[in-house]
Amino acid sequence: MAHELPAKTLAGIMLGMPLAFALCGLYGYLGPGTLQDNYLVVLWLLLPVWTAVMSMTFVCRSGLRAWGWLILGNAAGFGLLALVRHWLAASA
Amino acid sequence: MGSPGIRAETLRIFKIVHTWTGLVAGLLLFLAFYAGAITVFREDIAEWQAMVPHRPTEAALQDVDPLVAKVVATYPEARRSVMVNLPDGHESSAEAVWYAPDGEPSYARRGSDGDLLPGDAAPHRLSVVIDNLHRTAGIPGLAGEVLLGSIACIYGLALVSGVILYLPALRRDLFALRAGRNLKLWWQDAHNSIGVLSLPFHILFALTGAVMSLHDPMLAGMNTLIYGDQGRPMLMRTALAIDMPRPRGEAAPMLPVAELLAHAREHIPGLTPHHLIYVHPGDRAGFTVLMGDQEGVLGHTSRVVLSSVTGERLAVEKASERPTGMSALSSLAALHFGDYGGSPVAWIYFCLGMAGAFLFYSGNLLWLEARRKRRAQSSAWHHQALARLTVGFCLGCCLAISVLFVAARVPLIAQGGALLPTFWGSVALALLWSAMRQPVLGARDLLAASAVASACIPLSTAVVAVTGNGGLLLSGVDLAALGGAVIFALLARQVACRARETAGGSVWDAPRPAMQGEGDSRPSEQAV
Numbered sequence: 001m002a003h004e005l006p007a008k009t010l011a012g013i014m015l016g017m018p019l020a021f022a023l024c025g026l027y028g029y030l031g032p033g034t035l036q037d038n039y040l041v042v043l044w045l046l047l048p049v050w051t052a053v054m055s056m057t058f059v060c061r062s063g064l065r066a067w068g069w070l071i072l073g074n075a076a077g078f079g080l081l082a083l084v085r086h087w088l089a090a091s092a
Numbered sequence: 093m094g095s096p097g098i099r100a101e102t103l104r105i106f107k108i109v110h111t112w113t114g115l116v117a118g119l120l121l122f123l124a125f126y127a128g129a130i131t132v133f134r135e136d137i138a139e140w141q142a143m144v145p146h147r148p149t150e151a152a153l154q155d156v157d158p159l160v161a162k163v164v165a166t167y168p169e170a171r172r173s174v175m176v177n178l179p180d181g182h183e184s185s186a187e188a189v190w191y192a193p194d195g196e197p198s199y200a201r202r203g204s205d206g207d208l209l210p211g212d213a214a215p216h217r218l219s220v221v222i223d224n225l226h227r228t229a230g231i232p233g234l235a236g237e238v239l240l241g242s243i244a245c246i247y248g249l250a251l252v253s254g255v256i257l258y259l260p261a262l263r264r265d266l267f268a269l270r271a272g273r274n275l276k277l278w279w280q281d282a283h284n285s286i287g288v289l290s291l292p293f294h295i296l297f298a299l300t301g302a303v304m305s306l307h308d309p310m311l312a313g314m315n316t317l318i319y320g321d322q323g324r325p326m327l328m329r330t331a332l333a334i335d336m337p338r339p340r341g342e343a344a345p346m347l348p349v350a351e352l353l354a355h356a357r358e359h360i361p362g363l364t365p366h367h368l369i370y371v372h373p374g375d376r377a378g379f380t381v382l383m384g385d386q387e388g389v390l391g392h393t394s395r396v397v398l399s400s401v402t403g404e405r406l407a408v409e410k411a412s413e414r415p416t417g418m419s420a421l422s423s424l425a426a427l428h429f430g431d432y433g434g435s436p437v438a439w440i441y442f443c444l445g446m447a448g449a450f451l452f453y454s455g456n457l458l459w460l461e462a463r464r465k466r467r468a469q470s471s472a473w474h475h476q477a478l479a480r481l482t483v484g485f486c487l488g489c490c491l492a493i494s495v496l497f498v499a500a501r502v503p504l505i506a507q508g509g510a511l512l513p514t515f516w517g518s519v520a521l522a523l524l525w526s527a528m529r530q531p532v533l534g535a536r537d538l539l540a541a542s543a544v545a546s547a548c549i550p551l552s553t554a555v556v557a558v559t560g561n562g563g564l565l566l567s568g569v570d571l572a573a574l575g576g577a578v579i580f581a582l583l584a585r586q587v588a589c590r591a592r593e594t595a596g597g598s599v600w601d602a603p604r605p606a607m608q609g610e611g612d613s614r615p616s617e618q619a620v
Contacts, residue, residue, distance in 0.1 A: 003105050018317065025318035039326045042318065044421050046310055047302050051248045058105050058253075078317075085320065 007063025012054040015070035020050035022077025029084045103260075106253040111459060113250035115478075117243045118452040120229055122486045124240060124301070125452065127226035129445025130493065132430055132438050133569070134181045137219040140569040141500050143556065146184045149364050153178070155186040155202045156349040156368065162208050163188045163200055164373050170198075173371040180366035181431075182219045215509035218500040222493065227305065230512050234308065241305030248298040255291065258284055275590075276461045283454040286447050293444050294451075300428035332369070333395050333407045337377045344376040346400045355403040356382045356396040360410060363394065370400060379406055386411050390432050392425040449486075456482040479531035481523070487538035488522025490580070494545035497573065501552035536587040543580035549573035 028035060028042040053070075060066040130137070139145055156176055163170045170190035177187040187201045200210045214220040221230070228236025261284075287294070303310070315323035328336045347355075349368070357363055365384040372378040378400040386394045391411030398405060411422055426432055430441035460479055492515045499505045499514045522541075526534030550570035 003108060005105070005108060017313075021313055021317040025314075028318055036326055036329060039323075039330055040421055042314060043307060043310055044299070044303055044424070046314075047245060047248065047299060047306075051245070051252060054249060055252050055256075058109055059102055081318070 004063035004066075005058070008057050008060060008066045011063065011066040011070050012057035015067070015074055016050055016053040016057060019053055019070060019073045019077055020046050022074060022081050023049055025081045026077070026084065029081070029088060103257060106256045110250055110253040110257055113246045113253065114452070114455045115459065117246040117250065118456050119482070119485045120240065120243050121247055122449050122452040123229060123489050124226055124243070125445050125449040126486075126489055127222050127493065129442045129449065131219070131223045131226045132441045132445065133572075134219040134223060136567070136569050137222065138182050138184060138217065140553070140567050141218045141506075142184060143553075144184075146179045149179050149366075152186045153349055153353070157346075158206065159186055159188050159200070159202050159208075160346075160370055160373060162202075163190065166208060167198065169193070171373065173369060174373060176368040176370070178366050178368065182217060182223065183366075187213070215511060216506050218496060218506070218511065221496065221511045221515070224512075225493075225515065230515065237305040238309065241302050244298050244302035244305060248295075248302065251291070251294055251298055254287060258288070276458075279454055279458055279461065283451060283458055286451050286454075290444055290447055290451075294448065296424065296427055297448070300424055304425075304428070332371065332381060332397065333409045334379070334397050336371070337379070339372040339375040340377045342376045343374055344378070344401045346370075346374060346378065346380075347403050352380055352382065352398055352400070352403060355398055355405070359396050359405060359408045360384075360386060360394055362387055363396065367393075373400065376401055390426050391419055391422040392429075393422070453482065453486045476531070480526045480529075480534060483531050483535045483538065484523035484526030485519065487535060487542065488519040488526070491522055491538055491542040491545055492516075492518035494542055494549065494573070494576070497549045497569075498545060498552050501556055530591075532587060532591040536584050536591060539580050539584035539587060543577045543584060546573045546577035546580055549577075 024042045024045045027045060028038045031038050031041065033041075053073075057066045057070065060069060135146065156178075160174060160176065163174055167190065169192050170188070172190075174188055174190040177183045177189060179185065185201060187199060189197055189199055191197050197212075198210070199212045199214075200208050201213070203209045214224070224230050224236075228240055230236070231239060311323070311327060315321060315327075319326070325335070353363075353365065356365070363382065363384045363386065365382045367381075367383040369381040369383070370378065371381070380398050380400045382396045382398070383393050385392075389410075389412045391414070394411045395407070395409045396405070397407040397409075411419070413419075414422060430437055456478065460475055460482075495518045496511060496515050499511060505511060505514055522538055525537060528534075529537065550573055553567070553570050
């Protein structure tokens with residue numbers, strides 16, 4: 001497959017979805033309003049963010065790069081999310 | 093095609109993405125849009141089937157107190173909470189719904205003699221069956237919601253890739269509908285124009301449709317991945333507008349619903365509830381959530397939470413006074429349903445829904461037409477198969493929905509709960525028919541059959557009225573069906589003309605004697 005679309009698609013589904021959760025989770029904790037106010041906004045943000053991640057995955061130069069970027073993104077996203085939660089729990 | 097800023101390679105990739113997302117999701121999206129456009133008129137359809145107008149909410153409210161009391165007394169599972177659906181859309185009277193611990197719903201309503209009528213009325217109700225086809229393709233439970241939700245996600249990707257793909261050409265071609273000798277250009281232009289002009293509407297539907305279908309798995313994911321298993325209380329608070337109190341275990345009489353509503357209207361004047369939720373009914377800590385729409389506000393479902401025992405205000409959530417993010421979302425949900433502007437908006441939604449269905453049908457046809465260059469290609473088995481599948485499924489759905497309306501008038505089918513099997517049986521027959529015929533002839537036949545079935549809809553009303561079982565004479569639904577019959581007949585005639593043309597190399601060509609033996613071994617069909 002010339003464009004390595006199967007590899008990119010798989011990466012976008014398997015890693016793009018968790019990345020969307022991490023990014024939207026950051027909004028949930030850091031966005032305007034309380035955690036409770038942001039709860040439903042997070043739900044509605046998930047799929048647009050995932051669609052954006054998925055589209056960017058297709059633009060990656062190769063399937064391998066797509067997997068690499070998404071693994072890095074997930075590590076950064078969930079690392080940041082854990083830090084923010086830890087920080088908020090400590091300051092509460 | 094080349095546009096500054098977008099690499100040719102990127103455009104190529106998005107073209108593949110657009111094609112494949114369209115081919116994978118197109119057929120079910122056609123059904124979702126066609127059935128969804130008709131669901132806009134669910135209230136009219138429910139009244140058409142019942143042949144009596146909906147009871148006003150005030151009348152149905154009289155049933156609520158005895159209904160809730162009886163359900164709670166009869167079914168222990170309803171003691172945690174019981175919901176009452178009031179007249180709105182599908183509902184014509186008061187219906188109680190409660191859930192077993194595993195999430196399985198039970199239903200009951202009040203019979204004319206005051207007794208409890210248990211059981212799910214949905215399989216007997218035409219408007220609900222069509223709505224289910226729209227939301228889940230009729231597949232029950234979570235599986236159908238996840239399937240259609242995933243289809244909506246793929247649809248979102250098709251929209252993004254379609255926009256990126258056609259962005260460069262759009263500035264030039266948006267309003268160019270090249271009607272002329274080149275039929276394929278006309279279809280391409282129509283596909284692009286409808287896709288772009290109704291793009292905001294399509295984005296709205298991809299998003300709201302996907303979220304409404306997938307919220308259960310998504311909320312579960314949020315709970316695990318984002319909130320460290322602390323998400324449940326936030327969900328309960330979002331759903332009920334207050335923190336869930338524990339039952340006290342002390343019985344206390346509930347206020348009658350009329351009094352609760354009077355209290356609620358002190359907080360939101362003019363509130364007409366469409367749902368009531370009784371939590372811990374009969375307990376001193378019990379409360380009632382009254383949910384309804386606020387007049388003049390584009391926002392879904394305002395809520396008043398009152399103590400069921402004292403009527404004391406526990407929470408008020410007005411659609412007009414939500415935090416910014418939330419109010420934007422509640423307008424989004426309201427925009428999906430299109431019930432905010434009376435019949436003009438309903439008809440606009442109907443037309444946009446039908447245009448959307450056309451988008452998916454034309455998308456598949458275009459993919460096939462792009463491959464018509466050489467005669468040998470058009471009879472490749474997979475092009476033939478896709479053409480027959482597209483025609484059989486899409487036009488079969490049109491036929492089957494018209495058949496459903498007529499079937500709803502047949503007591504054996506409607507009361508026997510056989511509406512959904514009737515739908516899929518009709519689609520299966522249509523698929524079988526189109527599998528056996530040249531695509532263009534299959535299309536002509538199915539359109540003609542849809543015209544006949546649609547014409548039978550007002551006829552069925554007339555038969556019921558004449559045999560003395562009905563109160564309502566020809567309603568808007570019958571007139572619309574008649575209009576549909578005319579449109580189907582005109583389309584069938586158009587397709588029949590197309591079948592007589594010989595453009596050459598298209599899967600839409602009817603076979604001619606000269607073309608036999610060229611990879612097509614079926615016996616030749618006589619073109620009209």
